[in-house]
Amino acid sequence: MFWRKKVLTSIIELLERKKKILRDLEDKLGADSRRRASEDHHAKRRPRPCGMTIHTGVGCSYSCAYCYIYDMGFTSNVKPYPLKPEEIVYALSLNPYVVPERTLAAYGSVTEPFQPETSNTAVEYMREIWKWLHLPSQVSTKAVLTDELITGIKSGDPDTNVLVTVITVSNRRLEPKAPDPIERIESASKALKKGLKVSLFIRPIIPGITDTELNRILEISADKGIKSAVLGSLRVTRRILRNLENCGADRKEIERRLLKTPRNNKQVEVKTSDLKNMIKKYAEEIGMKVFRAACEANTYFHGRYCAICSMGPCNTEMKKKSMLEESDVKETLEYLNVPYIDVKVNDNFIKIKVKKPKVNKYTMSIITTVTYRKVILLE
Numbered sequence: 167m168f169w170r171k172k173v174l175t176s177i178i179e180l181l182e183r184k185k186k187i188l189r190d191l192e193d194k195l196g197a198d199s200r201r202r203a204s205e206d207h208h209a210k211r212r213p214r215p216c217g218m219t220i221h222t223g224v225g226c227s228y229s230c231a232y233c234y235i236y237d238m239g240f241t242s243n244v245k246p247y248p249l250k251p252e253e254i255v256y257a258l259s260l261n262p263y264v265v266p267e268r269t270l271a272a273y274g275s276v277t278e279p280f281q282p283e284t285s286n287t288a289v290e291y292m293r294e295i296w297k298w299l300h301l302p303s304q305v306s307t308k309a310v311l312t313d314e315l316i317t318g319i320k321s322g323d324p325d326t327n328v329l330v331t332v333i334t335v336s337n338r339r340l341e342p343k344a345p346d347p348i349e350r351i352e353s354a355s356k357a358l359k360k361g362l363k364v365s366l367f368i369r370p371i372i373p374g375i376t377d378t379e380l381n382r383i384l385e386i387s388a389d390k391g392i393k394s395a396v397l398g399s400l401r402v403t404r405r406i407l408r409n410l411e412n413c414g415a416d417r418k419e420i421e422r423r424l425l426k427t428p429r430n431n432k433q434v435e436v437k438t439s440d441l442k443n444m445i446k447k448y449a450e451e452i453g454m455k456v457f458r459a460a461c462e463a464n465t466y467f468h469g470r471y472c473a474i475c476s477m478g479p480c481n482t483e484m485k486k487k488s489m490l491e492e493s494d495v496k497e498t499l500e501y502l503n504v505p506y507i508d509v510k511v512n513d514n515f516i517k518i519k520v521k522k523p524k525v526n527k528y529t530m531s532i533i534t535t536v537t538y539r540k541v542i543l544l545e
């Protein structure tokens with residue numbers, strides 16, 4: 167009974183807490199800071215399935231041949247993201263889709279967060295966002311994790327899932343300005359020993375390269391104590407295809423796997439499910455846990471069951487901990503002023519029979535985020 171009460175109040179508590187965070191930050195920040203934050207895209211963007219991507223810098227100097235940020239208008243000139251740490255927290259708190267403790271935070275999606283120019287900003291963002299919002303954190307990096315960086319990351323979410331990218335250990339042309347992959351793995355091992363939740367990030371899987379090196383990559387990583395891996399596909403534009411060919415990749419093999427022909431700067435996914443299965447098989451043989459998506463790893467290391475998308479449910483061993491009852495959802499709907507007729511809940515779905523066919527999309531998104539379940543509206 168005590169446990170039920172705890173779950174019941176926690177949903178509403180979280181939404182109340184968000185209001186308080188906003189009030190506290192409004193008292194702290196000047197008008198200019200509030201305006202800058204409210205105009206920023208972190209205040210408006212809907213989180214992606216992997217969570218809310220948080221930009222710690224603009225541009226990236228690592229110049230990876232497979233990188234799509236250069237097709238999105240970013241350059242190799244790097245600058246820290248222009249918001250101050252408390253401004254980014256305020257922007258996220260203004261975002262109607264973000265819920266404290268529940269929205270997954272993904273640092274490093276359109277840049278390497280730990281470049282010399284951006285490392286301080288990245289660490290300060292991670293620390294401040296954790297302090298106020300407690301978002302389960304994940305960061306992807308190709309940087310060498312120094313002692314200072316490890317301490318910095320741990321000053322935020324102590325369970326931060328650090329994804330250390332390695333897709334080749336021999337072809338340096340693919341990542342000409344990123345640190346040596348062996349050094350990355352060695353520093354990841356150090357981070358593990360200091361308590362960070364490190365996973366090998368095998369993304370993007372480049373057909374003809376990553377699959378031929380997979381045994382070596384996995385064995386070196388396992389040998390250094392890394393016990394999990396996240397796999398991810400390659401997406402190409404015409405420019406990336408040319409780059410990869412220039413770096414020795416088998417262009418024909420990549421083209422054979424394309425879902426459609428890339429045009430202009432549009433990214434097209436390269437089918438790699440067979441390669442993922444191959445990597446998974448060997449990784450599991452040598453004792454590694456394999457995640458199919460970055461969010462699966464983030465939820466796992468934060469002890470969360472999740473059934474939001476069709477790839478799930480994920481982390482079913484944690485299901486019991488996140489049991490939900492109809493009354494939890496009903497109370498939340500009442501709190502959010504959503505008129506409903508009936509609510510049905512199971513491990514994967516929440517079905518809500520609503521009085522009005524149109525229910526605010528933010529409301530549905532909030533219930534999904536808070537409960538980690540799909541919401542289906544019935545009229």
Ligand code: SF4
Pocket residue numbers: 226227228229230232233234235275276277278308344
């Ligand atoms: S480190 Fe990431 S963002 Fe930077 S160039 Fe490489 S793939 Fe792009």
Ligand code: SF4
Pocket residue numbers: 215459461462465472473474475476477478479480
């Ligand atoms: S169900 Fe799994 S893959 Fe889907 S959003 Fe949740 S953690 Fe990610």
